[in-house]
Amino acid sequence: ETGVTQTPRHLVMGMTNKKSLKCEQHLGHNAMYWYKQSAKKPLELMFVYSLEERVENNSVPSRFSPECPNSSHLFLHLHTLQPEDSALYLCASSQDGKGRDEQYFGPGTRLTVT
Amino acid sequence: AQTVTQSQPEMSVQEAETVTLSCTYDTSESDYYLFWYKQPPSRQMILVIRQEAYKQQNATENRFSVNFQKAAKSFSLKISDSQLGDAAMYFCAYRSGLGGGSNYKLTFGKGTLLTVNP
Numbered sequence: 001e002t003g004v005t006q007t008p009r010h011l012v013m014g015m016t017n018k019k020s021l022k023c024e025q026h027l028g029h030n031a032m033y034w035y036k037q038s039a040k041k042p043l044e045l046m047f048v049y050s051l052e053e054r055v056e057n058n059s060v061p062s063r064f065s066p067e068c069p070n071s072s073h074l075f076l077h078l079h080t081l082q083p084e085d086s087a088l089y090l091c092a093s094s095q096d097g098k099g100r101d102e103q104y105f106g107p108g109t110r111l112t113v114t
Numbered sequence: 115a116q117t118v119t120q121s122q123p124e125m126s127v128q129e130a131e132t133v134t135l136s137c138t139y140d141t142s143e144s145d146y147y148l149f150w151y152k153q154p155p156s157r158q159m160i161l162v163i164r165q166e167a168y169k170q171q172n173a174t175e176n177r178f179s180v181n182f183q184k185a186a187k188s189f190s191l192k193i194s195d196s197q198l199g200d201a202a203m204y205f206c207a208y209r210s211g212l213g214g215g216s217n218y219k220l221t222f223g224k225g226t227l228l229t230v231n232p
Contacts, residue, residue, distance in 0.1 A: 031218065042118070043205065043222040056218050090159065098217040099209070100147050100166055105159040 003027065004106035006091050012112045015081060021109050023074040023091030029104070031097030032074040034066060037088040037108070049074060050097055081113045116141045118208050120223035127196045128231050134181075135191045135226045137206030145211030148182070148189045149220070154202040162204070165189065167211065193228075201230045 004025045013019050025032065034046040048056035049068040063085075065077040074091055088110050092103040117140045127133035139148070150162040165173045165182050172180050177197075181190045193200055206223040 033218075040224065042224050043220075045219055048218045050218065058219075088157070092159075099211065100164055102149075102161045102164070103220065105151075107156070107158045 004091060004093055004104050006089075006106035006109050008109060009107065010110045010112075012114060013078070013081065014114055015083075017081075018077070018079040020078065021076040021089055021091075021111075023076075023093075023106055025072055025074075025091075025093035025104070027093055027104060029093040029095050030071055031094045031101075032068060032071070033092040033094075033097075033103065034074065034076050035090040035092065037090055043090070046076075048097065055097075078111075081111075083113050086111055086113045116143075116146075116208050116210065116221050118206050118221050118223040120204075120206055120226050122226045123224070124227045124229070126229040126231060127193070129198060130195055132192060132194045133196055133228065135193075135204050135206075135228065137189045137191070137223060139187050139189065139206070139208050139221075141187070141208065141210075143210055143212060147209045147211060148180075149207040149209070150178070150180070150189075150191045151205045151207060151222075152200075152202045153205065153225070154199075159205070163191065196230050198230050198232060201228055203227050 031050045036044045046060045047066040067075040088108045090108045091106040094101045094103045119138045146167045148165045152162045153159040163175045177194045179192045203225045205225045207220045
């Protein structure tokens with residue numbers, strides 16, 4: 001399997017649930033990202049990991065908790081979410097994350113919070 | 115903070131014709147990078163073309179080219195000989211060329227939905 005994969009592709013959860021999103025990249029990249037994509041809004045960068053170290057956290061609420069156990073895997077742990085957190089969550093990876101470096105995106109997880 | 119503006123929420127083009135998507139950005143930096151990404155209905159976003167701010171020559175990738183006007187802070191995308199497979203949401207994005215943590219961040223516009231009519 002190649003590229004960036006994300007599971008699950010669709011997730012419906014209640015506000016009291018705990019769930020996790022998984023991202024895996026098979027490209028040998030050193031940087032990984034979580035984005036939130038909501039309708040009619042620009043993509044919002046949530047977290048960046050470079051060489052498994054978090055290098056950016058864009059004022060994301062603590063109900064979102066990232067984890068990067070190695071350079072190929074990235075998780076987003078979710079707990080006590082709000083309905084406004086419903087969105088498409090995109091994972092991406094890139095070689096080193098700087099300059100003209102291209103980001104490769106996964107297909108996304110469509111999250112619905114009820 | 116940098117901002118990216120795409121003033122055309124939707125555009126349409128006839129197959130085989132040419133269309134131009136607009137993008138402007140606001141920055142006080144002189145070193146940066148600009149990108150156009152495409153997100154087809156299947157949702158997997160891919161890079162279309164990129165431009166380094168220090169390069170005067172406009173980037174081209176087959177049927178895709180940009181018109182980079184640094185002084186005007188404009189970065190438009192031209193698609194020639196449009197094909198049905200070009201139908202997608204197109205996002206313009208900016209990355210700082212400065213050192214430090216800000217280098218990682220891509221700032222995206224809201225996107226332009228392109229429809230290609232047969």
